[in-house]
C-alpha cells in the first residue's frame with residue numbers, strides 16, 4: 564500500500580540536532596497514473612556527527628533519496644529538514660574538470676566565498692592537505708589514480724563547508740586496497756569535522772565498516788525496513804570476523820528484500 568501524496572516542503576530553519584530529518588517522504592516520478600513510485604513514506608533521522616549507511620536492492624530509491632536531501636529534486640510528499648546545514652554530494656565518478664588542475668578543481672568550490680585568487684589557492688591547498696594530496700595541486704586529474712581523484716572530490720566537498728556529506732557509492736569503482744585506505748581517510752575526516760554522513764553502498768561489509776547505523780530499504784518503492792545499529796569498536800577492519808558476522812546477518816535481510824521483489 565502506498566501513502567497518499569501530501570504537500571512537499573523543505574525546511575532550512577535554524578536548529579541543532581538532527582542534521583537531516585525526512586518525515587513521510589515519498590517520490591513519484593511522472594504522474595501518479597503512469598508514474599513510478601520510487602520512495603514511499605520514508606522516515607529517517609541523521610544526527611550531526613552520525614555516519615549512516617543506506618543499503619537496498621538496485622533501483623530501490625537510494626540515489627533518489629540523496630538527490631532529494633541535496634535539493635536537486637523535490638519530494639512528492641513529506642518534509643526534509645536540514646536546519647541551517649550545508650550539504651555536499653559525492654558520486655562514484657569524481658566529476659572533476661579535466662582541463663583544470665587539481666587545485667583549480669577544489670578552488671571552484673570556493674568561488675562563492677569572498678576570497679581573492681591567492682586566498683582561494685591557499686584554502687584549496689589546506690583542503691588538499693587534509694586528503695593527503697598537498698603535493699598534487701598542479702597536476703591534472705588524468706595524472707592521478709582513481710583513488711586520488713576521489714580524494715580530490717572529497718577535498719572539493721569539504722571546501723563547500725559541508726556539515727552533511729551525501730555519498731553515492733563513492734568508492735564503488737575502486738580496488739579493495741584503495742577503498743580500504745579511503746575508508747580510513749573518510750573516517751578520520753568525519754570524526755575531526757563532526758560531519759553527518761549519509762552513505763549509499765551495495766557493499767554490506769563497507770556499510771558495517773563505516774556506519775554507526777545501517778539502514779535497509781525495501782525494494783521499490785523504497786521504505787525503511789530495518790535499522791541496524793553498529794556498535795563494534797572503531798577503527799574497524801573490513802576483513803575482521805565481527806564485521807563479517809554482522810555483514811552476513813544484514814546480507815540475509817537484504818537477500819530477502821531482493822527475492823521478495825523478484826517474485
Ligand SMILES: Nc1ncnc2c1ncn2[C@@H]1O[C@H](COP(=O)(O)OP(=O)(O)OP(=O)(O)O)[C@@H](O)[C@H]1O
Pocket residue numbers: 592593599601619620621622623624625626627628783
Ligand atoms: N529522473 C527519473 N525519472 C524517472 N524515473 C527515475 C528517475 N530517477 C530514478 N528513477 C527510477 O526510480 C527508481 C529508483 O532509482 P534510484 O536511482 O534512486 O535507485 P537506487 O537504489 O539508487 O539504484 P542503484 O542501486 O541501482 O543505483 C528506479 O526505478 C529508477 O529507474
